[in-house]
Every structure is written in C-alpha cells, then in structure tokens.
Amino acid sequence: MDHAVAARPSQRRTAVVATAMTIALVAGAMALRSVMLFSRVLPPGIDAAYYPMQARGVLENGKLPYVEVPFIFWLDAALAKALMILRGMDVDSATLLASRIVDAVSQPLAAIPLALLLLGLAGAIRARNAGSSGEQGESRRAVPRALVIAIAIFAVGAIAILSPPILRMTGDFQKNSLGLVWMAACACAIYAALRRGGVIRWLFVVLFLALAAITHIGAFGVTMVLVSSSIGVFVLFRAKPRPKTIVLSGLACIAGAGILWLLVYSVAPSKAIGLTQGVTKMFGAGDRPQGRPALFDQPGRPDFRSDRPHFDGPDTDQPSFDRPMQDSAGPNRPMQFDRGPGGPPGGFPAGALPMRAGAWAVLLVFGSLAIWRARHVGVAEMAIVSGAVCTALLVTCPLIQGQYAERLSLMTPIPLAIIVGFLLLSGAESIRTWVRIGAPALGAIVGIVILILAFPMALRGKGGPPPRFANNSGNFARGTGNFSGRGSPNGPQGPGVQNGGDGPGAPGGGGGGGSVVADDAVPEFRSMRGLVPSDGSAVVLARHGLQWWAGYFLKTPVREEHATEEQLEKYQQVFVLTEKRRGSEAGFDSVGELSGNRDRVPADGDQRRPPDGGTMIRVPPGAEVVYDGTFYRLSRRR
Numbered sequence: 001m002d003h004a005v006a007a008r009p010s011q012r013r014t015a016v017v018a019t020a021m022t023i024a025l026v027a028g029a030m031a032l033r034s035v036m037l038f039s040r041v042l043p044p045g046i047d048a049a050y051y052p053m054q055a056r057g058v059l060e061n062g063k064l065p066y067v068e069v070p071f072i073f074w075l076d077a078a079l080a081k082a083l084m085i086l087r088g089m090d091v092d093s094a095t096l097l098a099s100r101i102v103d104a105v106s107q108p109l110a111a112i113p114l115a116l117l118l119l120g121l122a123g124a125i126r127a128r129n130a131g132s133s134g135e136q137g138e139s140r141r142a143v144p145r146a147l148v149i150a151i152a153i154f155a156v157g158a159i160a161i162l163s164p165p166i167l168r169m170t171g172d173f174q175k176n177s178l179g180l181v182w183m184a185a186c187a188c189a190i191y192a193a194l195r196r197g198g199v200i201r202w203l204f205v206v207l208f209l210a211l212a213a214i215t216h217i218g219a220f221g222v223t224m225v226l227v228s229s230s231i232g233v234f235v236l237f238r239a240k241p242r243p244k245t246i247v248l249s250g251l252a253c254i255a256g257a258g259i260l261w262l263l264v265y266s267v268a269p270s271k272a273i274g275l276t277q278g279v280t281k282m283f284g285a286g287d288r289p290q291g292r293p294a295l296f297d298q299p300g301r302p303d304f305r306s307d308r309p310h311f312d313g314p315d316t317d318q319p320s321f322d323r324p325m326q327d328s329a330g331p332n333r334p335m336q337f338d339r340g341p342g343g344p345p346g347g348f349p350a351g352a353l354p355m356r357a358g359a360w361a362v363l364l365v366f367g368s369l370a371i372w373r374a375r376h377v378g379v380a381e382m383a384i385v386s387g388a389v390c391t392a393l394l395v396t397c398p399l400i401q402g403q404y405a406e407r408l409s410l411m412t413p414i415p416l417a418i419i420v421g422f423l424l425l426s427g428a429e430s431i432r433t434w435v436r437i438g439a440p441a442l443g444a445i446v447g448i449v450i451l452i453l454a455f456p457m458a459l460r461g462k463g464g465p466p467p468r469f470a471n472n473s474g475n476f477a478r479g480t481g482n483f484s485g486r487g488s489p490n491g492p493q494g495p496g497v498q499n500g501g502d503g504p505g506a507p508g509g510g511g512g513g514g515s516v517v518a519d520d521a522v523p524e525f526r527s528m529r530g531l532v533p534s535d536g537s538a539v540v541l542a543r544h545g546l547q548w549w550a551g552y553f554l555k556t557p558v559r560e561e562h563a564t565e566e567q568l569e570k571y572q573q574v575f576v577l578t579e580k581r582r583g584s585e586a587g588f589d590s591v592g593e594l595s596g597n598r599d600r601v602p603a604d605g606d607q608r609r610p611p612d613g614g615t616m617i618r619v620p621p622g623a624e625v626v627y628d629g630t631f632y633r634l635s636r637r638r
Helices: 004-036 050-061 071-087 090-133 145-162 166-167 174-196 199-213 217-236 243-267 269-281 350-374 377-397 400-410 413-427 434-460 519-527 546-554
Strands: 536-540 556-559 575-580 624-628 632-636
Touching: 004 145, 004 166, 050 090, 050 546, 071 090, 090 145, 090 174, 090 377, 090 413, 145 166, 145 413, 145 434, 166 199, 174 199, 174 377, 174 400, 174 413, 174 575, 199 217, 199 243, 217 243, 217 269, 217 377, 217 400, 243 269, 350 377, 350 413, 350 536, 350 624, 377 400, 377 413, 413 434, 519 546, 519 632, 536 546, 546 556, 556 575
Parallel strands: 536 556, 536 575
Antiparallel strands: 575 632, 624 632
C-alpha cells in the first residue's frame, strides 16, 4: 500500500513532465513551420499553390477542381470560409492564408499520440519489471523515470515532427503531413485496443484509418500495413490461438480494408485504383508516364526537327479534371516525388542502392532487437513494435522502384520513432548499467542533433538546393539553344546569363527556401488574370510548380510540361507560360531572357526525375504572344 501511495506522486510528476515536453515540441515545430511558410509573399515549395487552388474550388463550385482525396482541402476551405466571414478577406487571400495555417499547425500534432503511446509503453515496461524484480527495478535505475520519459518524448518528437525529411515537406506535401498525424494516432489507438480491448478503442482505430483514407492514399496504405501487421502478430502470439480465430481475424481485417477502400473510391476513384495498382508497380519499373509530351519529341527532350508538336505514344486518356499525373519536385531537392500533371518518374539513382541496402540492414538489426526486447514485456507491446518494424522495413525496402521508393520513404519517421522510443524506454530499464545510462544519453543526442539541423533549415526557408533553372523562354525554349549544355560558359544569351540559372522563383545562392514565384514577380502574375478564359475552355501549360500558381492566379485549368497531345485535345485554346528573368531577390536587378536547363537528358530507362522544377517547355513555332512582361511571357498555340 505504501509503495502504491508513493508511486502516485511519481506518476503525476511523470505525466506533468511528459505534457510539458510534448507542448514544447509541438509549439516549437509550429513556430518553425510558420517561419518557413510566412517568410515570403508566397509559401515555399513546388506544389504549394495546389492546396489553396483546390480549396478555392470547394468554396466557389462546391467541388475540387482536380479529383483528390478531399480532407485536407475541406479543412483549408472551412478555415478560409471562417476568415472570409470574420476578417472580410477575399477568397484568394483567405484560401492562401488558410492553407499556410493548416500546414503549419497540423503535422506537429503527430507528437501528441506518439507521446501517449510512449507513456503506455513505459507503464507496461515498468509493470513488467516491478512484477519480475520487485524493488530491485527501482534501485537499479540509473536515470530518474520522469527524465527518461522526457528524453524519450524529446527524441521521438524530434524524429516525427522536426527532422529534416519532415520539414522538407512543409509547403509541398500537406496531404502527406496530415496523413502522418493519422498514422501516429492509429498506432496509439491500435496499441490501446490490443492492450485493453473495448469497442470504443476499436472504433478509434477505424476512425483514424478512415481519416487517413480521405487524407492521403499513401499514408492510408502504410497505416493499413501498420495496423494489420500489429493485429496479425497479436493474434499469432496470444496463448495458443485457435485456427478458427486466426481465420476470422484475417477475414475481418480484409473486410475492413475493403470497406475503407470503397470509402476512398467514393471520393476519388482514380486514387483507389492507383492504390491497388501501386502494390505491383512499386516492385517493377515504377510509375512511368505513358505517351509523348505534346511539346517534346520524347520525355525531357525538345523536338527540334518538327514544325509543330506531335503525339504518337500510347493512349493516356484521363478524366477532364482528374488531377494530371506528374512527379513533384517535392521539398526543394532533386528527385522528389508527389503527384501532379504528367511528369516523369521519380526515384533514387541506381548508385544509391548500396546505401539504401545498408540502411535497410541496419534497420533490420535494430528492429529485430526491439522485437526481441518487446517479447519480454507483453503481447500488445510486441505487436505494436513488430508492426512498426514491419512497416519501416517495407517502406524502406531497397527493391522498391521508381517514385514509390521516395514516396514511401516520407512515411518512415512515424514507425521509426516508435522503434526508437521503445528501445530507449526498454534500454533505460536494462540490467546493464552502461545500457541504462547510454540509452537515454543517446536519445538526447539524437534529439539535439535534429534540432541543430532543424533551426538553420527553418531560418533559410527550406532545405536542399534551389531549382537548378526556372527560366525557359530563351533560345532553348524556342528550339535554337544548346541542349547539351556544352556551349559557352556564359550561355547563348551572352555574358552573365548562365544555362540553368535561377529563375523568378529561386532564392539565388542560398537554400531552396524560395517560392516558385518570387516576391517581386507576384504583382505581374496577378495582373495576368483575365488574359486566359476561365470557363474551362482553355488550358495553361507551364513547367512543374509554376503551373499550380498559374491555376491559382489565372483561375484556369493547368497542365505541366509533360502533357500529351491527347490530353490537350479537350481544350479549345492552349496557352504556354514561360519565365523571362530572375527576381531581384535572387541578387540580380536585371537579367535578360535565360536559357534552358543544361542537365543531361535521362536515358529512356533512367528512373531518376529531371531537375527540381520540371523540364523545359518548348514554345511552339508561330505561337502568338498574348502577354510579354518583365518576368513572364504568355503565348497561345495556334
């Protein structure tokens, strides 16, 4: 009795410390993301304009302009509507501000369910040690329990909401970011359901799975792996499970997954179909686009031999406003991947395979260690740890090809955080003194290193290199430039104009934190509204990233540079938007038309994506110039 009474103040102290650490991490992550999102007139990231553009469609037309899983856009639209009512903002400004706020606030919330999960695991470890060693467990502890919990939450939270991969998603991957929140919440819910049972706890699992399903299809798939593998391990390692129980549990999981798939299909059929196809594609050649781009002779290479764009590839028929396929340049670094209009495949270069295999082997070793330690705690603990290990091993598997390799790698922080958190907590209870001291110390070091990396990234906007070009209205775009990049070091435009220079969206020589559209180019972009019909009869083509801002500012359907001729046939008019000069924020006050990208053209079998920001657009010969400004030129294809 005395021991139980004495334990209560300790538990309250632990809860207070855990709460304080979680609040500090969440607030800090929100502040860092806000700095990144609000440091310029427009938010950073290649796909940043996609979210306010979609939310505006919900407010103005009651539906998404491009077919998508809708939850993040519903959130943006709801907040934008509140801003319009409370602050009298116009729809453009309200949706842009709302998307920034949602992106800044939502992803850091993943630390809350992870902290609750750690508290549950810590309680199970403590109960197991108390039952097996009695008072010896307290006497052998080298680090106070409250401090261990604080360090564990600090390390896990740093991985899940402050690590460079997470911060690189700011602005670009808002759906993915919110999907990670539901994944973390589902991990906490499934652990509680397996440990304590109860209909309400299982309903929470279903709720978070459903939210993941209508937020991001990739996060939903990975969360399903986490949940199903955890349930599978739990059923298999219960005391002598009957075959009937195993079969019924499997059928229940399949039925539940089918119902959730139907939920996705009801709001975004193409996404649901893509989920089923992705299982086979990710171990094959990736998701290469089909068809020949209308403004290219082959993907990534302008056609200098023809007087007009042509198309002779296979059929790529898609719904008129289904979000066009592409591979996003992602969080301002080469070889990133998200979906957008008609882009090339993403994926790690072939030379990265040994490094990926080595990292996967290290994960396998530490994951096996975590499972081995968890089996001494309880079946529920072994189930959630095994589920996290299986999920992490799947999403980092070096056999996964193309853009799926990078897509799935974005999901790694959550299962990795669970593994690290459990190893830290169990290590702090080890019988070996050096492990009891070393585990919390290593966790603190991991968290500190992540913070050291996070602050500079936030201060400069975003990590990674800037787009290696942003301008395509020079000689290259007209089909007369030096494509190989072996020409004059000063570029075909004359001295001081380099091939592959920073464009209107690049921040110059600093990090990749600039928006696709530079601050001083925004007024010009806004002034072009009305030049393109906004009734859906016309489409604007622009390099990847810029096309979303064209859709946002011009209120017109958009495609990126890889749109095929058949995809353009449904439109009466086709416009091409190109960039002319750098913004002054890039460190140049006046630069003439820039030439194109001098990066090599990937071979047909190359799974790497072209440089950040897409590939060059060739303005068709004889195109009518509709607008010729300081930063942009808008042409209409005849």
